Amino acid sequence: MNSTNPNNKFPESALNNVFALVDCNNFYASCERLFNPKLEKKPVIVLSNNDGCVIARSNEAKATGIKMGAPAFEFKELITKHRVHVFSSNYALYGDISNRIMSILYELAPDVEVYSVDEAFLDLSKMKFEDLAAFAKKIRKTVKQWVGVPVSVGIGPTKTLAKIANHVAKKNPEYANIVNLCTIENTDNLFKTIPVSGIWGVGRAYSNFLMERGIHTVYDFKKSDENWVRKHMGVIGQKTLFELRGVSCLSLEAFAPDKKNICISRSFGTPLGSFEDLEQATSTFVTRAAEKLRLQKSCARAVFVFVMTNRFSNTPKYVNSTLIQLPVPTSITSEIIHHSLKGLKKIYRPGYKYKKTGIILSDLIPDDQLQYGIWDDLNRENFTGLMQVVDKINARVGQGAVKFAVQGTKKQWKMHQERLSPQYTSKWNELLTIKI
DNA sequence: TCTGGGGTCCTAGGACCC
DNA sequence: TCTGGGGTCCTAGGACCC
Numbered sequence: 001m002n003s004t005n006p007n008n009k010f011p012e013s014a015l016n017n018v019f020a021l022v023d024c025n026n027f028y029a030s031c032e033r034l035f036n037p038k039l040e041k042k043p044v045i046v047l048s049n050n051d052g053c054v055i056a057r058s059n060e061a062k063a064t065g066i067k068m069g070a071p072a073f074e075f076k077e078l079i080t081k082h083r084v085h086v087f088s089s090n091y092a093l094y095g096d097i098s099n100r101i102m103s104i105l106y107e108l109a110p111d112v113e114v115y116s117v118d119e120a121f122l123d124l125s126k127m128k129f130e131d132l133a134a135f136a137k138k139i140r141k142t143v144k145q146w147v148g149v150p151v152s153v154g155i156g157p158t159k160t161l162a163k164i165a166n167h168v169a170k171k172n173p174e175y176a177n178i179v180n181l182c183t184i185e186n187t188d189n190l191f192k193t194i195p196v197s198g199i200w201g202v203g204r205a206y207s208n209f210l211m212e213r214g215i216h217t218v219y220d221f222k223k224s225d226e227n228w229v230r231k232h233m234g235v236i237g238q239k240t241l242f243e244l245r246g247v248s249c250l251s252l253e254a255f256a257p258d259k260k261n262i263c264i265s266r267s268f269g270t271p272l273g274s275f276e277d278l279e280q281a282t283s284t285f286v287t288r289a290a291e292k293l294r295l296q297k298s299c300a301r302a303v304f305v306f307v308m309t310n311r312f313s314n315t316p317k318y319v320n321s322t323l324i325q326l327p328v329p330t331s332i333t334s335e336i337i338h339h340s341l342k343g344l345k346k347i348y349r350p351g352y353k354y355k356k357t358g359i360i361l362s363d364l365i366p367d368d369q370l371q372y373g374i375w376d377d378l379n380r381e382n383f384t385g386l387m388q389v390v391d392k393i394n395a396r397v398g399q400g401a402v403k404f405a406v407q408g409t410k411k412q413w414k415m416h417q418e419r420l421s422p423q424y425t426s427k428w429n430e431l432l433t434i435k436i
Numbered sequence: 437t438c439t440g441g442g443g444t445c446c447t448a449g450g451a452c453c454c
Numbered sequence: 455t456c457t458g459g460g461g462t463c464c465t466a467g468g469a470c471c472c
Contacts, residue, residue, distance in 0.1 A: 048439085049440045049441070050438080050440075051438075053439060053440060069439095070439085071438070071439040072438075072439085073437085073439080089440085119472080200470095201471085202470085203469065203470050203471080204469095205469060206470085233469090234445095234469085235445095235447095236445070236446070259442095259443075260443090260444080261442085261443070261444090263441080263442055263443075264442085265440095265442085266440090266441080267439085267440070267441090310439090312438095358441090360442095416438085
């Protein structure tokens, strides 16, 4: 390992830090409720693409026994029996609601790290200790009042502890969605009641590993030997251990770094057999990925293309992929499509029913560090200008307003979304109308 | 019938070099 | 009869997150 790797170093002590984690309660389900108040107190679930798996559940839905991440068809009976309201995922809606919530947090707190669509860390180190509880209440109240989504707030001296605090706040109604570990007398007693799997950074594999060795709770893990943890869980596990002991190893990252890979992939509603259909899907994926690429002002040096048949069915299976080095780092959609389709041709085999394909743009570099090849005969300036115009039109008129011919118009590969709610906040013709 | 999508980081081990 | 050692780079795979 590189000796300059900063990951080996821990601050001596960081007890003066205070972090908060603000996390939306059952976010997607709460978003669906916003425009549909009849759903209050009713079980609500949201499904993944193609209406496949359960990816969000209201508390009432959790109580019915519907499992997170499991295929929806396994719960058909429960859904009917408990009259669960089912929605296809509506990412345009959730993204917009998320932006509104985050902008409130930016307004209320000095330093914010948007960690995911429904979570943000706040650095409250500069805030007076006695003001923390009131501040957490203010966050909850403001977000609820201005946007309508309930949130939970966990506070602690490290990010990992703030995560745990949030976990406790959500699981135990008596805390009313706010837990501040800094003011709890004996956190060890609390930690004895939380399973080790509740720790941020301890997933399924590690929690099985730990439980087999008698480490069942957060408390057990916190008391584990540092070197043993380092040996079996690497530097990340060691950091987690330190964080649980109150030593801050993970700082607030206010600025999201550029992506190192950009991936677009989809499962198809109906499996595809023909090359033309896959070609249309693949070029559409490249188009979206290249938009994202240009948004962060990067160019890709390679593109990875993959295809696969349904891994669950008994039909003939085929999985293949190819990595294509682009002759010149580029963000020009047509150029990346050209190379991707060459790759697709290489791995396509007729006779299979393809369930999923995708592309990954990789080896990304900032677009101001380009080195053009000597034999490059493409007029890059013209194409870059064209891309800017296309991006502008699509941003204004709507995604896909201007397309490449190869993307086709039939969209054979479209998803199943039988229970999609309207884009209440981001499409003019789907705005909510209220009759008075 | 029906099983998501998009990311990151770390580590071990092989290739290669001197 | 002998068969080094240290370093870098790359990749695949495994872990995690939401």
